Amino acid sequence: xxxxxxxxxxxxxxxRIREARLKHRWSQSTLAAKLxxxxxxxxxxxxxxxxxxxxxxxxxxxxxxxxxxxISVLWLLGID
Numbered sequence: 533x534x535x536x537x538x539x540x541x542x543x544x545x546x547x548r549i550r551e552a553r554l555k556h557r558w559s560q561s562t563l564a565a566k567l568x569x570x571x572x573x574x575x576x577x578x579x580x581x582x583x584x585x586x587x588x589x590x591x592x593x594x595x596x597x598x599x600x601x602x603i604s605v606l607w608l609l610g611i612d
Contacts, residue, residue, distance in 0.1 A: 541585035545594060545608040550583040552601040552608075566600050567593075 538544060553563050560579040567574050572593060581587035589597075598605045606612035 542587055543582060543585055543589040544610055545589055545597075546583045546585045548603075548608050548610065549579075549589075549597055549601070552597075552603050553579075553583075556601065563600070567596055570596050570600065572596050 536542075553560070558566075559576075560583070561576045564574050564576045564579050574593070578587055582589055594605055594608055597603075598608055604612055
């Protein structure tokens, strides 16, 4: 599978994921554990790479992140 870059990043939601995570005062490990509880297999280092923009984020991950972090998908995508 080819992963494309957008302005040097592999995702556009990493900064907002980090912002929302910090508002909850969660560590990256805590967020990874919460994702694992809903069936998303992910480790702390993957959360770090997502937040840095060096890892692609699948649509199902965006949906789960929005639910766990209590934010809208549109906000994660920079639309709202």
